[in-house]
Amino acid sequence: MAKLFRAVIMGPPGSGKGTISERIAQSFGLKHLSSGDFLRENIAANTEAGVLAKTYIERGLMVPDHVMTRLLLPRLEEMTRHSWLMDGFPCTLAQAKALNSTCDLDLVISLNIPYETLKDRLSDRWIHPASGRVYNMGFNPPRVQGRDDLSGEPLIQHDNDQPEALVARLRHYKDVAKPVIDLYKSKGILHTFSGTETDRIWPYINSLLSTKILSRPEMDTQHIPMP
Ligand SMILES: Nc1ncnc2c1ncn2[C@@H]1O[C@H](COP(=O)(O)OP(=O)(O)OP(=O)(O)O)[C@@H](O)[C@H]1O
Numbered sequence: 001m002a003k004l005f006r007a008v009i010m011g012p013p014g015s016g017k018g019t020i021s022e023r024i025a026q027s028f029g030l031k032h033l034s035s036g037d038f039l040r041e042n043i044a045a046n047t048e049a050g051v052l053a054k055t056y057i058e059r060g061l062m063v064p065d066h067v068m069t070r071l072l073l074p075r076l077e078e079m080t081r082h083s084w085l086m087d088g089f090p091c092t093l094a095q096a097k098a099l100n101s102t103c104d105l106d107l108v109i110s111l112n113i114p115y116e117t118l119k120d121r122l123s124d125r126w127i128h129p130a131s132g133r134v135y136n137m138g139f140n141p142p143r144v145q146g147r148d149d150l151s152g153e154p155l156i157q158h159d160n161d162q163p164e165a166l167v168a169r170l171r172h173y174k175d176v177a178k179p180v181i182d183l184y185k186s187k188g189i190l191h192t193f194s195g196t197e198t199d200r201i202w203p204y205i206n207s208l209l210s211t212k213i214l215s216r217p218e219m220d221t222q223h224i225p226m227p
């Protein structure tokens, strides 16, 4: 049976989780799972949990742990035959404990990015709300200004990406993430990457993953022998 690989990427808002997850998914063939995308799918489909989650997200609040775990864990249980990388979950200790009871993680990537960098990136972040695709006017601008590359639909900015909201979001992230980071450190699976540019961090993440993962998407098809 093939060795499956399960990883989590953590970091404050704007640290590049989504951007780096996409690169990892493309280079190593892991499925990129995003808690935000998953919530948006549930909201669009009007599921019971989606309707509930929406009431929190609209107020700029985190969705309660029990709603998140009820939504995400069954989804992960369906993924027993896939390697995956999860972005945005767990972000509290309760979520991490719930995840722990479902699967063994191989690796946790934690991004450590200075506040000034986060502030600059987020004030320039544009989002295609329907898909969650993310742009930055300097780093990865859309082909047509203000429009999503694939659908051509308008891009928006989130109020809570603006500097006034960011300090509170970062403080909250630090408070809730610290015990999660400590937990993964104690398990010996935490790898922290610091810097101000995704393009400079990426080679280190790439080479770490190259030592842990055998190769590209074929790994999902379960024909790769155990090392
Ligand atoms: N693990 C989670 N626990 C609780 N709420 C969550 C979780 N993941 C996402 N959410 C909720 O869904 C919303 C959208 O999540 P998403 O990750 O797309 O965007 P975000 O808050 O802008 O995060 P980031 O800036 O880090 O990308 C969050 O603002 C939060 O309300």
Ligand SMILES: Nc1nc2c(ncn2[C@@H]2O[C@H](COP(=O)(O)OP(=O)(O)O)[C@@H](O)[C@H]2O)c(=O)[nH]1
Pocket: 011, 012, 013, 014, 015, 016, 017, 018, 019, 020, 121, 122, 124, 125, 126, 134, 135, 136, 138, 139, 140, 196, 197, 198, 199
């Ligand atoms: N200028 C700049 N912007 C970046 C860099 N890496 C990511 N971004 C942008 O910064 C914003 C936040 O990145 P994102 O991947 O959404 O971070 P997340 O909130 O952790 O998922 C997005 O607009 C990205 O396009 C970088 O190295 N430089």
